[in-house]
Amino acid sequence: MATTTRFLQSSFFINFFLVSQCLFVLGASQDFDFFYFVQQWPGSYCDTKQSCCYPTTGKPASDFGIHGLWPNYNDGTYPSNCDSTNPYVQSKVSDLMSRMQQSWPTLACPSGTGSSFWAHEWEKHGTCSESVLDQHGYFKAALNLKSKINLLEILEGAGIQPDGRFYSLSSIKNAVENGIGYTPGVECNAGADGNSQLYQIYICVDSSGSELIQCPVFPKGKCASSVEFPAF
Known part of the structure; x- marks a missing residue:
């Protein structure tokens, strides 16, 4: 017994x-608290000492492109590479391919189709959101956000053009905030001439990947008070 x-x-x-x-x-x-939806300006990606390479499908449109949809914690940290058993499989997003090529183009060298870029984004970031978004849902959510948020139209409507001129960082933030109702995060990079230039815009999204929210924390943007908006 x-x-x-x-x-x-x-x-x-x-x-x-x-x-x-x-x-x-x-x-x-x-486990995560919210997403950063990150769009990048191709002119700033390319106008660096490293330069860029257009995808095999040709030069992307002169528009902000998706960089990623990144799960984050409210304290500013983030999870990454959460599930090595769930790699990127292109057949799972075959119906989204034309939208991805248009709105989520690769600019890395050497020239590619975009699949390496998308695989990196899914495996590093997307696998950390599997509780709410499977692989197809993850990419579709990002594409839907891109369709909802036309950053170039918002900025141009405020007189901020990709013409190589300098604009105040505050005017860029204010324009986006007026356009979407929430304060964005802005990241800059250094151009080939060393100037601070508008590189990426971060918008916060709830953990469902669909609704915009006020950012709990902002990324460190490293921007000057006046930044260049280069042509592309």
Whole structure:
């Protein structure tokens, strides 16, 4: 009888431990607070000492392109590479391919189709949002946000043009805020001539990947008070 009791107790604790570990791994891989939806200006990506390469489909449109949809925590940290067993599979997003080529183009060298870029974004960031978005849902959510938020139209409507001139950082932020109702994060990079230029705009989205929210925390943008908006 004592042996049976010890066996049952042992089995209970083993099962409890295994369930606890599974829940811990699941929670660790899928827990996040919000998304950064990040769009980049191709003129600033290309106007650097490193330069750029157009995708094999040709020069992208002169428009902001998607960089990624990134899960984040409210304290400014973020999860990454959460599930190595779920790699990018292009057939899962085949119906989205034309939209991805147009709105999410690669500019990395050497020239590519975009699949390496998309694989990186899914495997580093997308796998950390699997609790709410599968692979197809992840890319579709980003594309839908891009359709909803036309940054170039918003900026041009405020007189801020990609013409190589300098604009105050505050005017850029104010224009986007007036256009979408929420304050954006702005990141700059250094052009080939060393000037601070408008590179990426961060907009915060709730954990469903669909609704814009006020950012709990902003990325460190490293922008001057006046930034160049280069042509593309």
